[in-house]
Amino acid sequence: MRHPSVIRVASVLAVLVAWELYGRALNPVFLSYPVAIAGALVELIGTGELLTATVQTLRSLVAGFGIALLVGVGTGFLMGRYRLISLTLDPFVTALYNTPSVALIPLIQLWFGLGVTAKVIIVGLSAFFPIVINTYAGVHNTSQGLVDVVRAYGATDRQISTKVVLPNSVPFIMAGVRLAVGRAVIGVVTAEFFTAITGLGGLVIVFSNAFATAKLFVPVLTLVALGLTLTSLAKWAERRLTPWKESERAATR
Amino acid sequence: MTGTPALDVRDLRKIFFQPSPRGPAGLLVLDGVSFAVQEGEFVSALGPSGCGKTTLARIIVGLEDVAAGSVFVDGRPAGPPGPDRCLVFQNYALLPWRTVLGNVELAMEIQGIPRAERRERARRYIELVGLTGFEKRYPHQLSGGMQQRTGLARALAAEPRMLIMDEPFGAVDAQMRTLLQDELLRICDRMTVTVLFVTHSIDEAVYLSDRILVFSARPGRPVAEVAVDLPKPRGGGARSSHRFIEIRKAVSDILAERTSYYRSDHEASGGIHHD
Numbered sequence: 001m002r003h004p005s006v007i008r009v010a011s012v013l014a015v016l017v018a019w020e021l022y023g024r025a026l027n028p029v030f031l032s033y034p035v036a037i038a039g040a041l042v043e044l045i046g047t048g049e050l051l052t053a054t055v056q057t058l059r060s061l062v063a064g065f066g067i068a069l070l071v072g073v074g075t076g077f078l079m080g081r082y083r084l085i086s087l088t089l090d091p092f093v094t095a096l097y098n099t100p101s102v103a104l105i106p107l108i109q110l111w112f113g114l115g116v117t118a119k120v121i122i123v124g125l126s127a128f129f130p131i132v133i134n135t136y137a138g139v140h141n142t143s144q145g146l147v148d149v150v151r152a153y154g155a156t157d158r159q160i161s162t163k164v165v166l167p168n169s170v171p172f173i174m175a176g177v178r179l180a181v182g183r184a185v186i187g188v189v190t191a192e193f194f195t196a197i198t199g200l201g202g203l204v205i206v207f208s209n210a211f212a213t214a215k216l217f218v219p220v221l222t223l224v225a226l227g228l229t230l231t232s233l234a235k236w237a238e239r240r241l242t243p244w245k246e247s248e249r250a251a252t253r
Numbered sequence: 254m255t256g257t258p259a260l261d262v263r264d265l266r267k268i269f270f271q272p273s274p275r276g277p278a279g280l281l282v283l284d285g286v287s288f289a290v291q292e293g294e295f296v297s298a299l300g301p302s303g304c305g306k307t308t309l310a311r312i313i314v315g316l317e318d319v320a321a322g323s324v325f326v327d328g329r330p331a332g333p334p335g336p337d338r339c340l341v342f343q344n345y346a347l348l349p350w351r352t353v354l355g356n357v358e359l360a361m362e363i364q365g366i367p368r369a370e371r372r373e374r375a376r377r378y379i380e381l382v383g384l385t386g387f388e389k390r391y392p393h394q395l396s397g398g399m400q401q402r403t404g405l406a407r408a409l410a411a412e413p414r415m416l417i418m419d420e421p422f423g424a425v426d427a428q429m430r431t432l433l434q435d436e437l438l439r440i441c442d443r444m445t446v447t448v449l450f451v452t453h454s455i456d457e458a459v460y461l462s463d464r465i466l467v468f469s470a471r472p473g474r475p476v477a478e479v480a481v482d483l484p485k486p487r488g489g490g491a492r493s494s495h496r497f498i499e500i501r502k503a504v505s506d507i508l509a510e511r512t513s514y515y516r517s518d519h520e521a522s523g524g525i526h527h528d
Contacts, residue, residue: 155363
């Protein structure tokens with residue numbers, strides 16, 4: 001068996017070549033082909049359209065995700081620590097987690113209009129629930145035995161939280177973050193489709209309305225790259241923040 | 254060994270309430286527990302499984318409340334848990350996200366000791382338990398014996414008035430157990446520590462202790478006291494000495510007699526038993 005990455009590269013190349021050959025035989029409106037898409041990519045970089053759109057998308061994404069992370073970890077932590085809060089919020093969290101956020105977009109438009117605020121809220125809603133639920137699970141999962149250790153040394157409630165409960169929850173929170181990143185990317189594209197047409201999602205709509213299929217692939221592929229980058233960033237952060245899990249990860253790899 | 258005892262336990266009673274079809278039922282686990290430990294003394298609480306030894310350790314440290322009785326440290330009522338009495342846990346209870354160094358610093362962090370002093374003290378106690386070179390390892394990278402050395406260093410580094418050890422060597426293999434016992438004795442010789450050592454192993458109690466309190470089965474209470482007059486420092490040879498075997502036999506006889514008597518079912522619900 002050759003090196004696995006050789007096979008991966010060969011597989012991608014084979015598909016690209018097949019696509020190129022087949023695509024050229026078709027009407028370019030239907031599929032287009034890799035060389036034409038590369039040309040469109042160069043063109044859109046040249047005009048600055050791609051950069052502007054990417055920055056717009058990233059802005060909504062980062063703002064929405066940042067808010068979801070802060071509020072999500074905070075809410076999940078309180079739900080895990082205080083039974084009253086978890087009982088109060090649990091029905092809503094469960095219901096909203098199972099609501100596709102696309103279904104709420106018309107309502108969000110009604111309340112917040114079509115601008116950046118609406119987009120940030122849609123991204124935030126998409127990313128919020130995996131983070132809340134995982135943080136809650138992490139806090140809830142804290143072993144009483146470990147809490148007893150710090151209690152035995154005279155820890156205050158605050159010290160119990162910072163020295164045991166939070167570190168114990170970090171792997172859970174990071175698993176939620178990884179899920180949330182994927183959902184946030186879907187959220188931002190959906191928001192750009194259905195509220196004011198901007199960003200990479202906006203470009204997809206604009207080019208598809210113009211039947212500019214080669215150009216249409218450019219924002220799509222940019223979104224793929226964005227999703228991959230953000231997911232690896234989340235994995236990297238997870239590894240940095242949970243070094244004690246390294247050998248477990250190695251074992252399951 | 255006179256004056257105010259380092260640890261003075263008076264008339265402790267502990268009842269666990271458990272749900273049952275007829276409402277909460279009380280299970281009396283400790284009743285009338287009184288004893289004292291002098292400063293620098295090594296005392297074992299020896300008893301069968303389920304006699305409430307672990308509960309006793311948790312009460313002394315302040316992790317459990319009591320139905321009656323009190324605990325005095327240096328003549329003062331023991332307050333909430335604090336660095337004056339440190340527990341070494343049965344299952345090590347190391348924080349998995351902290352390295353050996355981080356775990357040893359834990360108690361000192363809670364006490365608010367400045368970072369530089371913490372570091373220095375932690376390294377000193379890591380050396381004392383023979384873990385130098387392993388400071389950056391995480392608990393899961395260590396053997397059971399090394400994990401418990403870390404647990405011991407963590408408790409010692411808080412420089413408590415006394416150590417409460419709850420079957421600390423119960424989960425390691427027999428060879429490692431012997432080794433850890435020798436290390437504990439060596440550490441106790443080097444620094445003056447008062448130890449209450451909870452165990453169900455007769456050999457362990459005889460080998461380590463100055464004095465053994467033999468506990469009855471549930472409800473647990475000290476029913477006999479055996480002074481161990483083996484010479485110190487004790488090495489591996491002490492384990493096969495004539496005197497060791499004599500004392501072990503005496504303790505074992507007491508245990509057999511007293512605990513079989515007490516083992517007649519005391520698990521009734523609700524009631525508190527006197528005999």
